[in-house]
Amino acid sequence: MARYTGPKTKISRIFGEPILGNGKYLGKNSNPPGQHGAARKRKQLGEYAMQLKEKQKAKYTYGVLERQFYKTFVEAARRKGVTGENLIKLLEARLDNTVFRLGIAPSRPAARQLVSHKHVCVNGEVVNIPSFQLKPGDVITLAPKAAHNTAFTSVIRGKNAKFSWLDWNESEQKGTFIAYPERESVPENIREQLIVELYSK
Known part of the structure; x- marks a missing residue:
């Protein structure tokens, strides 16, 4: 881990x-x-340095190490569509990232810890793998024990309205991964095309 x-x-x-x-x-x-x-x-970065920097930025942003990031890229390249956009979609569909986006945790590291410690359920089943890939329609909730613990529920702030690919039910304290997000909807400042060019060398 x-x-x-x-x-x-x-x-x-x-x-x-x-x-x-x-x-x-x-x-x-x-x-x-x-x-x-x-x-x-150097005042002006070279082409390779810019590509590498963009990859590092994406890795740090989503909390993914090199081997896992490369596996995600391979999966993105295998799927139909634009590879760079597929990469962002797969990173956004990670369980730890979605827990963060739903406002259940204040940060991605906090979301990762929440998942690793078995406090999050997907479709009613406890999942403790932060990199777990969600599919459209998956429902995310806190595990029963965590759902009745004010230490967890007090920090829930709810989903930001701009994340249209997610739905948050305040009364039931559950979120739904509706669909993979479109690239223009993801606020992260990552030039994914540079990452594609780096791996294509």
Whole structure:
């Protein structure tokens, strides 16, 4: 169950945007991490560096390590349609990401922990695999024990209205994965075409 556990602000400074948090320490003068900051960095990144950076951004954003990310890309390439869009759809369909999107957990790492500790059910069955791929129509709820624990229910804030591919029932405390999202509906600032080009080399 390996995952990144280092400083979140450091990762945000690498990409210049708050991909792992609220970005409150990211000012307009924030430099990349390292002894010399931006001073020793090339002003213009090469093609390969830009592609690699975009892949790293996607991996950190969704909390996926290299091998799992590559397997997801292979599955995206196998499916019909645009590979880059398929990749984003598969990443969005991960159970931990959906728990976060539904507002059950405040962050993706928190959602991952919630799933790993058997506090989440899919279609009435406990699932403790964060990378579990949801299908349209799947219903996500808290496990019975967690559903009656105020430590879990008090942090539920409900789904953001802009996530149209998900449905959240406030009274029943359950969410539904309606469909795979269209790329323009996903707010993440990821240029997936660069990732496709990187893996196509």
